[in-house]
Amino acid sequence: MNKPISTGRLLGAVLKKDIRIYSRNSIYLFLTIMSLVFFVVIFWIVPDSVDEELPFAVTPPLSVIFAESKAAILAAGIPVDDAARLAEFRSTFEEEGLKLIEFAGEDELKRAIAGELLVYKTAEGNYIFLDPDLDEKAPKGADKVSIGVGIAFPPIFFSEVLMQRKPQVTVYADAAVPEETRGAIQGFVRELAFSLAGKELPVELPPEDMIILGRDRLGDQISMRDKMRPLIAFFILMMETFALASLISNEVLQRTVTALLVTPLRVSHFILAKTIFGTILALGQAVIVLALVGAFSAANWLLLLLIVFLGSLLFTAVAMLVGSAGKDFIGQLMYSLLFLIPLMIPAFAVLLPGSVASWVSFLPSYPIVRLLYDVTIQEKLWADSMVLLGIAALWVLAIFAAGLLVLKRKVATL
Numbered sequence: 543m544n545k546p547i548s549t550g551r552l553l554g555a556v557l558k559k560d561i562r563i564y565s566r567n568s569i570y571l572f573l574t575i576m577s578l579v580f581f582v583v584i585f586w587i588v589p590d591s592v593d594e595e596l597p598f599a600v601t602p603p604l605s606v607i608f609a610e611s612k613a614a615i616l617a618a619g620i621p622v623d624d625a626a627r628l629a630e631f632r633s634t635f636e637e638e639g640l641k642l643i644e645f646a647g648e649d650e651l652k653r654a655i656a657g658e659l660l661v662y663k664t665a666e667g668n669y670i671f672l673d674p675d676l677d678e679k680a681p682k683g684a685d686k687v688s689i690g691v692g693i694a695f696p697p698i699f700f701s702e703v704l705m706q707r708k709p710q711v712t713v714y715a716d717a718a719v720p721e722e723t724r725g726a727i728q729g730f731v732r733e734l735a736f737s738l739a740g741k742e743l744p745v746e747l748p749p750e751d752m753i754i755l756g757r758d759r760l761g762d763q764i765s766m767r768d769k770m771r772p773l774i775a776f777f778i779l780m781m782e783t784f785a786l787a788s789l790i791s792n793e794v795l796q797r798t799v800t801a802l803l804v805t806p807l808r809v810s811h812f813i814l815a816k817t818i819f820g821t822i823l824a825l826g827q828a829v830i831v832l833a834l835v836g837a838f839s840a841a842n843w844l845l846l847l848l849i850v851f852l853g854s855l856l857f858t859a860v861a862m863l864v865g866s867a868g869k870d871f872i873g874q875l876m877y878s879l880l881f882l883i884p885l886m887i888p889a890f891a892v893l894l895p896g897s898v899a900s901w902v903s904f905l906p907s908y909p910i911v912r913l914l915y916d917v918t919i920q921e922k923l924w925a926d927s928m929v930l931l932g933i934a935a936l937w938v939l940a941i942f943a944a945g946l947l948v949l950k951r952k953v954a955t956l
Contacts, residue, residue: 913934
């Protein structure tokens with residue numbers, strides 16, 4: 543009497559077959575290696591520095607405003623003590639975070655903001671303005687400066703403020719400048735006017751330590767390279783959906799599953815083997831990439847492994863659902879795009895500036911992306927991640943159940 547074959551041997555046989563088929567598929571093997579190399583190379587090419595100073599343009603130059611305002615104040619008979627307040631003007635524009643650039647006229651300022659006049663900063667700290675229509679070349683070693691906002695003051699701005707008048711100040715902003723930045727510049731002008739007039743703001747501000755919530759990023763801004771770290775891990779996980787879905791689809795369409803089920807193999811063995819293969823494939827590549835981009839630390843390595851494991855299970859479940867639903871290669875590809883495009887939305891919503899729309903948080907991939915961002919960038923650990931881990935696990939179970947149901951019914955109808 544023959545002894546029953548153990549589950550382990552059955553799973554091992556299917557896994558060996560899957561590995562052999564995957565290794566012989568030159569297209570997916572090439573894409574796997576190229577994606578690993580491509581993402582790692584791109585990560586180390588992307589700049590790791592952040593310019594934390596906001597280019598801030600004014601016209602006319604501060605020296606002109608100072609001289610004409612002082613002359614107007616003295617001509618009006620205002621005490622010299624009040625005129626001495628003008629000495630505080632330049633220091634106001636030299637606060638941390640502002641990069642003051644002075645223009646001779648308003649037209650020149652508008653052209654610079656519109657990109658019709660190029661601005662360069664030399665190694666000595668001087669600013670040079672070049673007209674691109676004249677084919678003027680920038681000095682060697684000079685850095686190009688992009689100006690998004692600027693203020694046109696009247697030459698006698700200070701004297702008008704001291705005389706309790708309302709001088710007209712124009713704020714210019716590029717169309718790409720966020721609305722909050724424009725509002726901050728307008729608030730800066732109002733605060734400057736109150737300060738010069740010797741009046742306090744009509745509000746009471748709390749101490750500085752009560753304003754800053756969470757981690758203070760002043761002097762420690764997140765660079766584009768850091769932002770790419772969780773994005774790369776997410777896309778590596780997602781790309782394996784195509785490979786596994788193609789493998790499952792081929793076995794279903796070519797009725798390889800039917801041939802396997804003639805053996806002691808059961809549908810449950812087949813599904814479990816595909817789950818193990820897809821999870822190991824995605825998990826292994828994600829771990830390799832995260833290690834190469836320096837995402838692991840002594841504090842987060844176990845949590846990060848758990849997050850990547852949940853992400854691998856999620857996209858394995860999606861691959862099973864897609865691979866069993868498609869009737870041919872084109873159908874399988876269309877189903878893959880139908881599922882993956884919505885799953886990509888949280889990656890850009892979380893990692894790029896701006897607030898996340900409420901409906902994005904209901905997408906299955908959102909907790910995975912959020913966890914990758916929080917752990918690799920915000921340096922959050924277990925206490926801050928438990929809720930999202932639970933939500934991610936629930937999504938994995940839900941999609942996994944749907945994938946198992948569709949795949950089981952597909953196999954049963956062959």
